[in-house]
Amino acid sequence: MKDKKEKQAPILVQMAIFAGILFISSIVSGLLPKQLPVPTSVIGMILLYVLLATHVIKLEWVESFSGILISMIGFLFVPSGISLAGNLDIMAQEGVKLILVIFVSTIVMLVVTTYVARAVLAGKKLLTEDGLNKLAKKAENNAYISSRKVTEN
Known part of the structure; x- marks a missing residue:
């Protein structure tokens, strides 16, 4: 545990960081050849990991919003389940x-x-x-x- 508490970024700033990473990921995904279909979210996770590992982005800057997203993960999978139910014939x-x-x-x-x-x-x-x-x-x-x-x- 850290002795001093690092100051966290406001939620809107954290959301902006995630939005920026997702935007860059969508650009990178579009630049990849069609034979290599990598989802934007996977590119985003790799990009976020690299930025965190190289300390370009501090963990405290994205930690709160990450926790919010993880707590809603079941809700975020609902669209996948609905589309799966729509393709039951397949x-x-x-x-x-x-x-x-x-x-x-x-x-x-x-x-x-x-x-x-x-x-x-x-x-x-x-x-x-x-x-x-x-x-x-x-x-x-x-x-x-x-x-x-x-x-x-």
């Missing part, structure tokens, strides 16, 4: 294919996540002091063995 025709695609993509996502997590943990372990010492010692041994082979020949 669900009836392609239901088995949809379920198969959802199942396979979930399995692929879980497997990829597992391997990425393992790689990150292995990299983290390697970057600890012990891991770096072992790596340096191994490199030293390899250099010694190579130099012996060169001198023997």
Whole structure:
């Protein structure tokens, strides 16, 4: 927890930040080729993450409005549910294919996540002091063995 409370931006300023990011995202989405249909909201999330990670935008500037949006997430999904209900004929025709695609993509996502997590943990372990010492010692041994082979020949 922080010792001093950072001053939050007014809600209208936070809304303006989100609106600006969404506007830029819609421009970027329009510039992408039609073969790469990336939703504006996904581009916006990536852009917001980059701006937060590079400290161009401080978390305090968007935190309150983000909380408001998260609290309304169920309401924000209502249009998706309504459009899904409007296309029940497609669900009836392609239901088995949809379920198969959802199942396979979930399995692929879980497997990829597992391997990425393992790689990150292995990299983290390697970057600890012990891991770096072992790596340096191994490199030293390899250099010694190579130099012996060169001198023997």
